[in-house]
Amino acid sequence: MALTETRPDTGHGDDTVVVDRPAPTQIERLVATGDHLSNGRLQIGFSLVFLAVSALGLGLAALDRVTDDGLLGGIAEPLWASSLVGLVLMGVVPLLLGLAIYVVPLQLGSPAIAFPRAASLSMWSWLVGAVLFVTSVVLDGGVGGSDDDGARIGNLSMGLMMVALSLGAVCVATTVMSHRPLGMKLARVPFFSWSMLVAAPIWILTFASAVAHIFVGQITQADAEALSANFDAGVSWMLRSPSIYMLAIPVLGIAADVVVHLTGRRLAAYGALQGAIAAFGVLSFGAWAQSSPAGQTIIWVVFAVAAGLPLLAMLGGLGDALRRGRVPAAAALGAAVLAHLLVLGAVLAAALQALDTAGSGDLFGLGTDALEAGLFMFVVSGAALGGIAGVLHWGERIFGAPAKEALSGVAGAALLLGGGLMATVLLVESIAQAARNGLVAGVLYGAVAVGAALFLVGVLGALVAVLGAARTSHEGSPAEGGDVIGSTLEWSGRGVALPGGPSTELAAVGSPYPLLDLRDGGVPDEETK
Amino acid sequence: MAETTAPAAAAPTAPVLPRRRELLFGTAFGTAGVVMALVTLVGTYIATRDAAGAAWLAENEIPLTQPNMQLVTLGMSAVTMQWAVWSIGRDDRYYTYLALGVTLLLGVAFVNQTTFLYDFAEVTIAQTEGPLFYAVTAGHLAMVVAGIVFIVLMAFRALGGQFSSRQPDGIAAAALFWYACIGLYALIWFAVYVQK
Numbered sequence: 001m002a003l004t005e006t007r008p009d010t011g012h013g014d015d016t017v018v019v020d021r022p023a024p025t026q027i028e029r030l031v032a033t034g035d036h037l038s039n040g041r042l043q044i045g046f047s048l049v050f051l052a053v054s055a056l057g058l059g060l061a062a063l064d065r066v067t068d069d070g071l072l073g074g075i076a077e078p079l080w081a082s083s084l085v086g087l088v089l090m091g092v093v094p095l096l097l098g099l100a101i102y103v104v105p106l107q108l109g110s111p112a113i114a115f116p117r118a119a120s121l122s123m124w125s126w127l128v129g130a131v132l133f134v135t136s137v138v139l140d141g142g143v144g145g146s147d148d149d150g151a152r153i154g155n156l157s158m159g160l161m162m163v164a165l166s167l168g169a170v171c172v173a174t175t176v177m178s179h180r181p182l183g184m185k186l187a188r189v190p191f192f193s194w195s196m197l198v199a200a201p202i203w204i205l206t207f208a209s210a211v212a213h214i215f216v217g218q219i220t221q222a223d224a225e226a227l228s229a230n231f232d233a234g235v236s237w238m239l240r241s242p243s244i245y246m247l248a249i250p251v252l253g254i255a256a257d258v259v260v261h262l263t264g265r266r267l268a269a270y271g272a273l274q275g276a277i278a279a280f281g282v283l284s285f286g287a288w289a290q291s292s293p294a295g296q297t298i299i300w301v302v303f304a305v306a307a308g309l310p311l312l313a314m315l316g317g318l319g320d321a322l323r324r325g326r327v328p329a330a331a332a333l334g335a336a337v338l339a340h341l342l343v344l345g346a347v348l349a350a351a352l353q354a355l356d357t358a359g360s361g362d363l364f365g366l367g368t369d370a371l372e373a374g375l376f377m378f379v380v381s382g383a384a385l386g387g388i389a390g391v392l393h394w395g396e397r398i399f400g401a402p403a404k405e406a407l408s409g410v411a412g413a414a415l416l417l418g419g420g421l422m423a424t425v426l427l428v429e430s431i432a433q434a435a436r437n438g439l440v441a442g443v444l445y446g447a448v449a450v451g452a453a454l455f456l457v458g459v460l461g462a463l464v465a466v467l468g469a470a471r472t473s474h475e476g477s478p479a480e481g482g483d484v485i486g487s488t489l490e491w492s493g494r495g496v497a498l499p500g501g502p503s504t505e506l507a508a509v510g511s512p513y514p515l516l517d518l519r520d521g522g523v524p525d526e527e528t529k
Numbered sequence: 530m531a532e533t534t535a536p537a538a539a540a541p542t543a544p545v546l547p548r549r550r551e552l553l554f555g556t557a558f559g560t561a562g563v564v565m566a567l568v569t570l571v572g573t574y575i576a577t578r579d580a581a582g583a584a585w586l587a588e589n590e591i592p593l594t595q596p597n598m599q600l601v602t603l604g605m606s607a608v609t610m611q612w613a614v615w616s617i618g619r620d621d622r623y624y625t626y627l628a629l630g631v632t633l634l635l636g637v638a639f640v641n642q643t644t645f646l647y648d649f650a651e652v653t654i655a656q657t658e659g660p661l662f663y664a665v666t667a668g669h670l671a672m673v674v675a676g677i678v679f680i681v682l683m684a685f686r687a688l689g690g691q692f693s694s695r696q697p698d699g700i701a702a703a704a705l706f707w708y709a710c711i712g713l714y715a716l717i718w719f720a721v722y723v724q725k
Contacts, residue, residue, distance in 0.1 A: 114555060
């Protein structure tokens with residue numbers, strides 16, 4: 001008998017020994033499940049916690065600079081660098097990936113994610129890596145620390161997180177490619193799923209390249225100082241433009257889906273907006289610009305400046321949809337659209353940097369990479385705000401009840417203000433070269449600490465909002481806002497009221513908005529082309 | 530008559546298609562990551578070698594004959610792997626197994642040749658060039674071993690009747706990964722062994 005054949009049913013005669021296995025406990029079920037809903041929800045929750053931890057580290061390091069290294073002493077610089085890495089690898093990327101693991105299969109009408117066990121492995125490996133990374137920072141390792149063992153653990157944990165996140169990205173991208181329902185061509189994939197299809201390969205390639213450098217650092221048995229140099233030479237490029245833009249790719253998709261959902265209208269030029277997301281993705285591929293001289297080439301200038309065009313196209317498309325009628329005020333909408341402005345701030349900073357360093361440079365007297373800290377913060381804040389907008393938008397699907405609007409609004413505003421403040425101040429600090437003036441630098445880093453505190457409040461507010469939604473759902477309290485009418489398939493579950501009645505079925509997906517088609521009684525002519 | 534109650538809300542279901550090339554797409558995305566990592570290692574190797582100048586691997590003798598034979602071996606396996614894909618596409622199971630078997634044989638031969646080269650070259654991990662030399666070449670060797678395991682698994686699944694002309698994904702996915710191994714070796718052959 002071939003191994004793949006179904007085992008014949010031998011029945012349970014008197015001589016059959018029936019093993020009475022104990023039922024798995026709640027924790028055993030949680031750890032062993034391949035359910036994308038459970039894994040996505042967990043990843044979102046943990047990433048919000050780690051995002052808050054990273055913001056706290058950033059705030060403490062900034063406070064240390066205000067007190068002239070009087071607060072934390074020698075660990076302030078490693079804490080600053082580690083917090084920046086933490087924002088990306090422990091916060092923003094896993095948040096967006098967790099959201100994708102939950103939402104993307106639903107948007108495609110698929111009952112499961114591709115390779116569910118791999119997706120589960122991805123989540124738990126990332127979690128182990130994140131805990132190890134925090135531990136290494138405590139041991140004066142992390143990034144730039146002076147303890148050899150701590151630095152090695154930090155190096156290893158960064159690699160583990162990147163591999164784990166890449167594995168999750170493989171699962172999400174494969175889901176989009178192979179789990180689409182009948183009629184859903186790539187041109188009809190919902191925006192968030194499309195943006196994840198664009199983001200996943202960029203993340204995989206970028207992380208793979210960084211992991212190679214981490215691997216070299218690990219096998220050379222380098223000490224803390226050498227590992228710090230290895231990070232600067234081989235990994236830090238990932239936190240600079242154009243690579244850092246890769247964090248914002250899914251934000252474009254989230255914003256478009258939020259606008260479609262809230263306006264209940266079809267976006268004009270769907271394909272053009274998909275193209276804009278794809279173009280932004282291509283322009284965020286930065287593994288070619290690993291060395292500092294790459295930032296002084298014309299290709300870098302083109303990448304840095306051109307990334308603004310797809311962003312403006314997206315803003316134009318969304319603005320067009322929003323101006324065509326009344327739109328309900330929602331925290332998710334505001335956060336998703338304003339996240340674009342933060343990312344646009346990064347592109348403007350990059351354009352400034354490009355002007356300065358292109359060719360012979362020295363237009364403003366800035367050094368290479370001088371504006372990178374502000375640019376980084378703009379993108380990371382924008383991506384975090386966009387990710388949280390997504391969590392709030394799909395909150396009812398994820399946590400069973402919508403998050404409180406007022407709390408969501410406060411959280412979003414705090415994130416926007418905090419992220420914007422940190423990024424702007426870091427930009428000003430670089431342009432004014434304030435580090436030369438102790439008093440001015442102290443004031444500016446005080447503002448950064450305030451920004452980090454606001455950012456922290458925003459993340460914690462979002463966490464409280466989603467936990468509150470989960471509690472509301474658990475207690476069975478009535479949901480705020482009544483029935484949900486959606487346009488894409490993730491809304492085809494609870495709370496959707498359709499004119500066709502309970503037996504409503506889709507013959508085939510005929511447009512990017514299958515539920516809207518059902519309500520409208522068909523696909524408009526322009527969508528069938 | 531039993532009383533039937535309609536659910537409170539409609540849940541329109543999307544028509545489900547059979548999973549289309551899930552393994553192939555997953556392998557493609559994963560392979561892209563592995564290739565990127567190894568290309569980065571090769572780039573780092575070249576940059577470090579250029580910085581070291583003439584002293585790089587001056588104490589070691591690395592003949593070109595052995596790497597050439599390895600390239601030829603993997604080149605031949607590209608033909609046999611494609612033969613397996615072609616055969617399963619025509620439901621020719623006998624030749625599918627034969628082609629996979631020959632590919633595996635060539636893969637194992639490559640592993641054997643690599644270990645022979647390591648013994649011959651005597652590059653130690655303690656010398657300056659050691660870590661990067663082995664990061665590149667042993668990294669690729671690990672990829673080839675992973676490719677062999679992948680092919681073995683897919684061969685067993687083919688034996689179990691899971692693949693046919695209507696569902697050749699597993700064989701095609703293994704072939705994709707194998708071609709990436711071959712392409713990367715061509716890069717390593719030129720960057721590490723020819724240019725030295």
